[in-house]
Amino acid sequence: MNKKSYYKASNWNAVEDQVDRSAWARLNDIVYEPRRVPIHKDRDEFSHLPKAEQTMLLHSFGSLALSSTLQMKVSLSKIKQDAENSEEAAVYNALQYLESINNKAYGHALSEFSTSDEQRDEAFNWANQNPYLQKKMRLLNTVYQSENAIQKKAAHVFLSTGLYHSSFFGPLYLFGQHKLPRTAELIKYALRITTLNGIYTGIKFRRDYFKLSKEEQENVHNWVYGLCDRLYANELNHIHLLYEDTGLEDKVEHYIHYTLNKALMNLGQEPKYPENVETLDPTLTTGLMESAMIEDFFFYTNAHPILKMREIKK
Template sequence: MTTNYKAINWNNIEDMIDKLTWEKLVEQFWTDTRIPLSNDLDDWARLPKNEKDMVGKVFGGLTLLDTLQSQDGVQSLKQSIRTQHEEAVYNNIQFMESMHAKSYSAIFSTLNSKMEIDEIFQWTNTNELLQIKAGTINEIYHTGTDLQRKVASVMLESFLFYSGFFAPLHYLGNNKLPNVAEIIKLILRDESVHGTYIGYKFQIAYNQLPDNEKEELKNWTYDLLFKLYQNEVKYAEYLYDEIGWTERVKVFLRYNANKALQNLGFDPLFPDTANDVDPVIMNGISTGTSNHDFFSQVGNGYLLGMVESMENDDYEKWTV
């Protein structure tokens, strides 16, 4: 007996957030080839050697995490889809995570020699702290429950990337490497939608659990976050101690750890708020993309729109 294959019908939407998120991600589509990275070569030449080394490692780490998300993370989330439209959104997210990983190679190929690139990837693939971070998330993707996998994905999208994002945002605020920062801002806007959407899907399923299972999963989430944070502090110290940025990075990490919890519908763990983060960094996050007007809305400060701006209160309107 054969089962009829069901065509996806975008005229019959079961969850309007799927449609809104799809439209937002399509509106935000970009590619690394549209950013004139070579215009940053003069700034790059003036950076001291220790900062160049830090930047290479930062982007190597980000490449690893985007590779993990594109190859294992999003695929694991597809195992618990509720609608065909949700799977379509995950397909879009998966592609853009691959785009993010590729964009770092575009940065490397512009700023670094082949030997330097090989050294960066050798470091990336062997650094203990980075491998602990990736390994912790990947284990959950392969052995965790459906909801645990969503938690891990939100932790990656909304928290673990940000130790790496700090450096280019710092340079942007000091009028250096603006085109490298342009790519990071494009990635940031994607990750914001990804983390918000996956957190929304988590909340739908979480709210249907009995109270004892809710409490158990919440405690597991906080334990995971604190474990990741402890490793992330060591990673930040490794990257930034010599340059003197570490304490500012730690504040930024705690702020984004709270944002990850917020996306999941949980209370913050740390006292840090946006007011505690270096205003130069916060300005880099909030400022629209600069002047690369490739399509009508892609480069020139394309609107964040409805999905990214949604906080927990907005999601409750659709959560049953």
């Protein structure tokens, strides 16, 4: 005779994991509506940018839209399947909704800056046909489709905390030159969501990681660094394609070193590259600091509650 199923209500009054409770509180603070950010007020200034910078900005939003679609449709759903309790699943439900807002925001920015449907669609098509973006999606999706919970979390953190920033760089760098302030406001909202995505999932990765034996930890460590190397090698090609004719390629490479270090640190691993906040380009740092406090963007340390994010310095 089949055993009867037993269903249990989720009791938020008895949540034992403070991270889940804190993350939920943080999530409610960062919901936004993209259409309420008056990007249209940046149109005139955008139209006076050099043509290469206009193209770079449009293609950056196309790139963000593609990466965000993978996170929204696949990554968060797959990671949620491994949730240890209903509260963790609820947080991932909320993160998936917030990623959907970001996804809409990137398309909204393209619509506001494009002078025609054809120009807007060109940015989407550029991203969809970009061989390096497609390779990145395949690399990440292969991990997401696996049954390995800890690897899925690592891949998610690399995209949320590290790789997104190759496309965030352009608008932040322009804002560091006091250009496109409303666009920077949109990026600020998006960054808060992607950052919390990386923080929260990094904490869950570390929870799983420290349950492993020393030998298993070493295997995961090696796998994480191997994935980082593969993603970075591909990202360099994408950066050179996205930023061609702008002269910004080297600056973006240094910034991605910095954000990949942050991803590794969110995963409890040692940073791989020499870059830190002091070595960032001053114009970029200005963009970060003026669009929102830098501790709103980066990242979590074990010794502090999730609501008290601050810069990690090594």
